[in-house]
Amino acid sequence: xxxxxxxxxxxxxxxxxxxxxxxxxxxxxxxxxxxxxxxxxxxxxxxxxxxxxxxxxxxxxxxxxxxxxxxxxxxxxxxxxxxxxxxxxxxxxxxxxxxxxxxxxxxxxxxxxxxxxxxxxxxxxxxxxxxxxxxxxxxxxxxxxxxxxxxxxxxxxxxxxxxxxxxxxxxxxxxxxxxxxxxxxxxxxxxxxxxxxxxxxxxxxxxxxxxxxxxxxxxxxxxxxxxxxxxxxxxxxxxxxxxxxxxxxxxxxxxxxxxxxxxxxxxxxxxxxxxxxxxxxxxxxxxx
Amino acid sequence: xxxxxxxxxxxxxxxxxxxxxxxxxxxxxxxxxxxxxxxxxxxxxxxxxxxxxxxxxxxxxxxxxxxxxxxxxxxxxxxxxxxxxxxxxxxxxxxxxxxxxxxxxxxxxxxxxxxxxxxxxxxxxxxxxxxxxxxxxxxxxxxxxxxxxxxxxxxxxxxxxxxxxxxxxxxxxxxxxxxxxxxxxxxxxxxxxxxxxxxxxxxxxxxxxxxxxxxxxxxxxxxxxxxxxxxxxxxxxxxxxxxxxxxxxxxxxxxxxxxxxxxxxxxxxxxxxxxxxxxxxxxxxxxxxxxxxxxxxxxxxxxxxxxxxxxxxxxxxxxxxxxxxxxx
Numbered sequence: 001x002x003x004x005x006x007x008x009x010x011x012x013x014x015x016x017x018x019x020x021x022x023x024x025x026x027x028x029x030x031x032x033x034x035x036x037x038x039x040x041x042x043x044x045x046x047x048x049x050x051x052x053x054x055x056x057x058x059x060x061x062x063x064x065x066x067x068x069x070x071x072x073x074x075x076x077x078x079x080x081x082x083x084x085x086x087x088x089x090x091x092x093x094x095x096x097x098x099x100x101x102x103x104x105x106x107x108x109x110x111x112x113x114x115x116x117x118x119x120x121x122x123x124x125x126x127x128x129x130x131x132x133x134x135x136x137x138x139x140x141x142x143x144x145x146x147x148x149x150x151x152x153x154x155x156x157x158x159x160x161x162x163x164x165x166x167x168x169x170x171x172x173x174x175x176x177x178x179x180x181x182x183x184x185x186x187x188x189x190x191x192x193x194x195x196x197x198x199x200x201x202x203x204x205x206x207x208x209x210x211x212x213x214x215x216x217x218x219x220x221x222x223x224x225x226x227x228x229x230x231x232x233x234x235x236x237x238x239x240x241x242x243x244x245x246x247x248x249x250x251x252x253x254x255x256x257x258x259x260x261x262x263x264x265x266x267x268x269x270x271x272x273x274x275x276x277x278x279x280x281x282x283x284x285x286x287x288x
Numbered sequence: 289x290x291x292x293x294x295x296x297x298x299x300x301x302x303x304x305x306x307x308x309x310x311x312x313x314x315x316x317x318x319x320x321x322x323x324x325x326x327x328x329x330x331x332x333x334x335x336x337x338x339x340x341x342x343x344x345x346x347x348x349x350x351x352x353x354x355x356x357x358x359x360x361x362x363x364x365x366x367x368x369x370x371x372x373x374x375x376x377x378x379x380x381x382x383x384x385x386x387x388x389x390x391x392x393x394x395x396x397x398x399x400x401x402x403x404x405x406x407x408x409x410x411x412x413x414x415x416x417x418x419x420x421x422x423x424x425x426x427x428x429x430x431x432x433x434x435x436x437x438x439x440x441x442x443x444x445x446x447x448x449x450x451x452x453x454x455x456x457x458x459x460x461x462x463x464x465x466x467x468x469x470x471x472x473x474x475x476x477x478x479x480x481x482x483x484x485x486x487x488x489x490x491x492x493x494x495x496x497x498x499x500x501x502x503x504x505x506x507x508x509x510x511x512x513x514x515x516x517x518x519x520x521x522x523x524x525x526x527x528x529x530x531x532x533x534x535x536x537x538x539x540x541x542x543x544x545x546x547x548x549x550x551x552x553x554x555x556x557x558x559x560x561x562x563x564x565x566x567x568x569x570x571x572x573x574x575x576x577x578x579x580x581x582x583x584x585x586x587x588x589x590x591x592x593x594x595x596x597x598x599x600x601x602x603x604x605x606x607x608x609x610x611x612x613x614x615x616x
Contacts, residue, residue, distance in 0.1 A: 013514040017414070023403045024410035024423060027484060031426045034433060034441060041444075088334025096331055108605065109338040115535075115601045116345065116594075117542020119568050123575075123590045124345045127352055148341045155338070179320055181327035209434030212544040212568070216575055246436045247545060250443060262437050269432045277425070 035266065042263025045256045051264070054224050062257055064264070066222035070139060070239035074218065075207050077143035077235065078150065083200055085147070086154025091184055093155075094162040114152035118213040121149050125217040137238040142218025149213060150203035157202065161195020162188060194283035198276050205272040208265065211243035220244050346594075353591025356380070356584035365588060371555035371565075373574070373582040380585045382570070384555050386592060389567045391558035392472060392547070393540040396479035400540075401533055403480070404487030405522070411488070412495040413517050424492065431485035439549030442478045447550060450474050454561050467563040470552030475564065478546050483536035490535065494528020495521055527611030534607055538600045541593070544568035567593040 053063025089106070097103045125145030135141040165188055173183040189196070219238025222245060225231045240248070242261050250258040357365060360380050368381025407427065411420045451469035458464040498521050506516040522529065544566075552563025553573055565573075570589050578586050 007510060007512050010512060010514070013512055016514050016518065020406045020410045020414055023406035024415070026403060027407045027430070027488065028423055028426050030481060030484075031430050034430075034437070037441060037445070038437065085334045085337050088331045089338060092331035092335035096328055097335070105339055106335050109342040111605065112342050112598070112601050113338055115538050115604065116597060117538070117544070117568065119542060119544040119571055120345070120349070120590065120594055120597065123571065123587070124348055126575075127348050128344065148345075151338060151341070179324050181324050184327070205432055209432065209436075211434065211436050212572065215545075215572065243434050243436045243545075246434075246440065247549070250436075250440050250549060255440075255444065258440055262440055265434055265437060269434065270429070273425075273429055273432050 035270075038259060038262045038266050041255075041259040042261075042266075045260030046263055050260055055222055064222070064242065064245060064257075064261055066224045067240055067242045067245040067261070068264075069224060070218070070222070071208060071241040073139050073235065073239060074143050074146065074214070074241060075204055077139065078146040078207055079200060079204065081143070082147040082150050082154055082203065083196075086151050086199070087158045087189070087196055089151075089155045090158030090162060091188070094159055095180070095184060095188065110152045110155055113148065114156075118149060118210055121145050122213040122216045124148075125213065130217060135236070137217065137219030139218055139235045139237065139239045142214045142239070142241075143235075145213050145217045146207055146210060149210070150206055153203050153206065154196075154199045157199025158192060158196050161192035161199075164195070165191045194279060198279055201272055201276050201279070205269060205276075208241075208268050208272070209243060210241075211247055214241055214244055215247070218244070220248060346598075349587075349591050349594045352584075352587040353594075354588070356581065356588040359581055359584060365585065366592075369555075373578070373585065378581065380581070382585070382589055382592070384557060385565050385567055385570050385589065388472065388556075388558045388564045389541060389593070389596070392475055392479060392551075392564070392566055393537055395476045396483060396540045397533065397536055399476065400480035400483045400536060401487055404484050404532070404536075405491050405529060407484070408488050408491035408495055409517055409522075411492050413513070413521070427485050427488045430481075431489070435482065435543060435546040436549075438478055438482055439546035442474055442546065442550035446474045446477060450561075457561065464561070465563075467552050467561065470550060470563050471561045472551065472558055472564045473560045475547040475551035475566070478550050479540045479543060482543060482546060483539050486539055487532045487536050490532035491525070491529050494525040494531070497528065498524045527607060527614055530607050531604065531611065534600060534604045538597060538604070541596055541600065542568060544572050548572045567596075 049061065050063055051068070052065050053061050054066050055062050055064070089110070093103060093106060097106075122145065125141055125148075129135050129141040129144045130137065135144075169187050169191065170183065173187050178186070218241065220240035221238045222240055225234045242265055246258050246261040246265065249255075249261065365380055365382060366386070367383050368379065369383045370379040370381045371384070372379045407423075411424050411427075415423060447469035449469065450471060450473055451467075453473075454466060454469060454471070458466070502520055502524055503516055506520040507513070511519065547566060548569040551566065551569060553565060553569070554563045555565045555570075556562040558564060567589055571586055571593075574582070575586055
């Protein structure tokens with residue numbers, strides 16, 4: 001006990017150790033509990049018909065194919081707009097801009113955008129895209145709203161990726177006499193591609209899980225497009241994503257359907273998460 | 289992937305080369321200069337989109353949120369507690385709603401932040417590498433789960449539990465209105481869970497960033513591991529942990545769908561077993577059918593929420609700047 005090599009044991013240490021283990025255990029148990037519960041409850045509802053059918057009171061069928069298609073529409077349109085803008089902004093901030101007021105303003109704006117809650121985006125989307133631009137409740141309104149929401153995510157990830165490109169690449173390119181745009185296109189963007197893709201996948205994950213921003217912008221229809229013409233027109237029509245349908249089903253008390261959708265969502269989210277992890281790992285190995 | 293994208297530009301290389309060969313190396317290539325200028329301008333426009341977005345959101349929130357203040361009166365709107373938008377003589381007091389958002393967020397932080405920090409300590413200091421490599425991704429996954437799923441699970445698991453608790457607490461009460469478990473307490477618990485990943489992730493990186501010599505010095509002076517963690521490392525990681533708390537406040541204030549599903553829906557005093565409304569859930573549940581003044585008041589509710597969030601953002605920027613200065 002009196003040896004200087006042995007530290008005195010404090011009873012409060014043990015208590016804190018217990019608290020630490022309990023909290024960590026709680027966090028992990030939480031995730032496992034959520035996954036297991038949704039899996040068990042949702043498994044009963046998910047079937048081939050559920051995934052490929054459309055809900056119809058007339059035929060007495062329940063299906064979420066329409067919502068899956070709507071979700072895909074919103075993902076594709078949002079990403080088509082947000083990726084170029086986000087990447088472009090990152091390129092400007094990292095390659096062109098000189099430190100100053102403009103850069104600080106852009107960075108503050110990006111930071112602010114990522115801090116604004118989705119319900120505010122929803123409100124703004126409804127007012128601006130829905131009413132001012134007369135897009136009403138439509139997939140386009142929803143997508144435009146989400147563009148603003150995922151923009152910071154893509155910009156920041158691209159910026160991080162551009163920062164990891166060694167300066168020697170830039171000097172080498174300039175030394176060879178390339179212009180700046182040519183260097184960005186052929187050297188910087190390809191080298192930063194893993195980071196850009198990771199950012200894009202994370203953005204898709206956010207879109208899949210988003211609900212508050214879509215409730216008042218994309219609406220809630222769950223119909224499938226029937227003809228080729230419908231496919232284009234659909235972007236101007238309301239379309240509820242999986243999350244919106246989950247919310248509506250739960251508020252109507254249809255918990256079976258709600259858990260079925262929850263299971264589908266959870267699987268998508270898990271896949272996206274693993275994909276980003278695998279990508280990051282793959283490219284890190286390549287760099288070494 | 290890299291190879292593929294690298295190959296693509298090669299097809300265009302000869303043309304550029306040819307164009308350059310016809311000119312002197314000291315001459316000016318106007319086409320190329322033009323391209324450079326256009327590229328620069330396009331990138332600038334992309335970068336400015338964020339500024340334009342923030343400005344127009346601010347502008348719209350203010351333009352649409354202020355008319356109701358004039359119509360109903362600032363005092364009647366912000367400081368009255370009676371919310372009866374569809375009554376014959378409508379009353380639009382949102383004081384309880386604002387109060388609920390503040391109280392709910394406060395208790396969610398009180399509950400979630402200690403759990404989050406202790407979990408972060410576990411990941412960085414207590415667990416061995418293998419365990420930490422499992423726990424940390426698990427926590428990151430928590431952040432990816434859509435909020436409606438949290439809401440659904442809260443509705444199915446938490447609310448029945450709360451109802452049991454409620455029945456036990458108010459067994460003798462004659463006046464209590466039973467809520468079936470949809471109450472402020474449920475919302476606080478769901479919010480606390482939802483801010484966990486934010487708090488944990490940022491705390492983990494700030495604890496990891498604490499210089500190793502601080503830890504070694506403390507241990508060498510005879511402090512135990514726990515004393516080192518709580519007396520040296522956490523104080524050293526203070527600014528990062530503060531950032532995580534502020535971000536958590538922002539997340540809790542702005543969360544809408546999950547707590548809309550578990551908090552009930554009456555405008556009530558923020559008491560644990562009352563069915564309550566928050567700023568966000570007020571918008572979610574009434575925006576779809578509100579008209580006239582009622583709708584304008586909802587925009588004011590949005591404006592109030594927006595102001596809260598902007599204040600949080602400014603605090604966040606300040607905390608981060610302070611942290612950056614300290615690190616230098």
